[in-house]
Amino acid sequence: MSDARHPRHASRPPRVLAVALPIGLAVTALGALWALADVLPAGDVAPPVPMVAAQLPGVDRATVDAVDPCAEPAVTDALASGDDEAVIAAFGGGEAFRDAVAADNAPCISLADPERRWVVVNKASAVVPAEFEPAGLIEGPIRMTTPSHLIREDAATALGAMAGALEASGAGTIGMNNAYRSYQLQVSNYVGQVSSQGREAAELGSARPGFSEHQTGLAVDVVACGGGCGPIGAFGGTPESEWVSEHAWEHGFIVRYESGATGTTGYEPEPWHLRYVGPALASAYHEGGFHTLEEFFGLPAAPDYAH
Template identity: 55%
Template sequence: MAHPTQPETRRSRRERALASAPLPTRRELRARTQARAARSGRRHPPSVYLRRRLIVGGAAVLVVAGMVSGATGIASLVSGSDSAADGSAAVASGEAATGMPRATVLPAPAQTAVPLGADGTEAEAAPGGGALCDLPAFREALDSGSDADAIAAAGGAEAFRSAVASGGAPCIDLHAADRTWVVVNKQNALDPIDYWPEPQARAEGVERTSGGHMRADVAAALSQLVSAARDEGAGEIGVNSGFRSYDLQVATYRDYVGQLGQANADLTSARPGHSEHQTGLAVDVVACDDGCGTIEGFGGTPQSDWVAANAHRFGFIVRYGDGDTATTGYEYEPWHLRYIGPELAGAYASGGYRTLEDFFGMPPAPDYAD
């Protein structure tokens, strides 16, 4: 196994990119259908050879029917009926019979590949019916560096999320450390791996037990969250930890490994380059009614309950939920808030999502690649 602090290499990143398979081909879909049919006890669908024989046979029947219809029309003309209706029908049949018999062929149904969302259902198309990355307004907003403008140009947070989850927005890089939508986990390292967010600030009017710096926009949002919790009777909320640099995460992770062993350390502390705290978008909070407590004591408090129900109003989510270890790779941390912006956080909450991996249609990341 590689050194526990070894960052993701170009080779591992390339292997992960290759592992992100494109939409299945028709052959793969057909194989999956046959496999499902076998498991459920149904017979396999007819082979390609058999289907061709059936189509040819059906076309032959139609040709014979056309020849019979033409012969009937000729007989009607010869009969010389004086009825106007019969005469009209005879003329029409005779005209049809003057040419070569034609078989009616039904067009085959379209087989356009439909992108699927994370839940397996059909994903919404990008505005205007085209690929999101081909929309000039979206590309302009994305290139300008404004995350909020890019989300708006995509047609809103849900359209943005759906495009990413369906694989229809390759221009959106979930590795990019400076984006609010970055997903950093055990399978997804930061890019660049030694990223340092700027500008940074401390949340005004918020108590802290240590450090407390974070991205400036996150600090402003946290100040609003803490003020609202106070005004709505939930109590005081303070900051235990905000931004941690790559080098600090090296020391932090080594301490956990020394105390708990690597397997247990990996459940509670990220390896360097894989920590949300390095983005400046994550903050650990504590309850501060009669002095600030510890992060371990945050769960079950009025502040914790209020945060779980209301954090999305201010752009935050509880990143590592109870029972989600198999997806996130971390134990339940009700104190760990992650800022993704109010637009995406609103879509996250209204959609009932529990992890960013599910939100963006990414595979679970319970373990490191190495």
């Protein structure tokens, strides 16, 4: 993804926030100016009103001063530590983080950084660099049904906890069809899909090399394994799928490609495709009623590739 596609990622000075005054305060302020104009001789210019918005009753001074969350020491320290949850907490939580990013008021946050849980990979935003390989890949913690058995460690821990909670609920058992796929493996996967289906049909379910969430190590495809693991295409409509749809967010995952979102994501529904964003962002996503990461971060829809 380049800064040209998402201007919010470019380096820029902090934004100055406009403060919206309550109607009563606005009327009072205007009334004071009109009264002052009445007592001045014609042609005179009214002196500046010394009271600024932050001094008016009911206006939080901190709201005016905190124009750039990225300037806060807690944020810079958390970013330097590499702890994504600490960064989000320093912003004030998942909702505040999302609001800052969507409002283009978080210059230190790049949605193109594949190392971060908040990275957005879609048909308009490639993984950069193209052959990126995430650090901290480990074996998946649940039954695996393909050779794609690696996943990022933080996502693996959450996946194991989610699988345990699902089984304890009586909803069945899940396995891992695949998670991390390298650039080269995605080349093979994509070429095979295009060969068997044609490009247009294939691209509704398979990303071009360099444009796959799986390359980040944060995406995982799950399957129902109640009486033997089935294919991913049979996951939808199972008790496991229904449980995942309702509870995945409690473990830091979202269902990335939901029904009805093809016009935004460019992919047909994939109830098996889970994306790890961490507990804070998953909670804000769920509570906000979002259905795509594009909506969540205020990004344009990305149903098609540029070329």
